[in-house]
Amino acid sequence: MPSLLRSGLYRWIDPPDEAVLLAFRLRAEGHKDAVDNLLYATALVQGMRFITMDEALRKFLEERGYETGILVTHRELLRLIKR
Numbered sequence: 001m002p003s004l005l006r007s008g009l010y011r012w013i014d015p016p017d018e019a020v021l022l023a024f025r026l027r028a029e030g031h032k033d034a035v036d037n038l039l040y041a042t043a044l045v046q047g048m049r050f051i052t053m054d055e056a057l058r059k060f061l062e063e064r065g066y067e068t069g070i071l072v073t074h075r076e077l078l079r080l081i082k083r
Contacts, residue, residue, distance in 0.1 A: 019045040049077075050071050
């Protein structure tokens with residue numbers, strides 16, 4: 001884990017209360033993956049990108065009007081890094 005943090009690509013986060021509440025709302029609206037909900041909500045609240053290949057999550061968020069511009073695939077991430 002320390003090597004991931006030293007790389008500069010990742011940083012340790014503590015989900016703020018606002019993100020936890022959003023994660024619960026996503027769960028209540030029908031998205032069952034609590035980890036994805038919390039990671040997405042934290043990324044959204046803290047202005048980060050969320051790396052995911054989960055098209056079901058993307059579709060769920062789009063259908064309910066949530067921000068999806070923060071979602072990036074692994075390929076998109078590699079393109080961003082190479083700039």
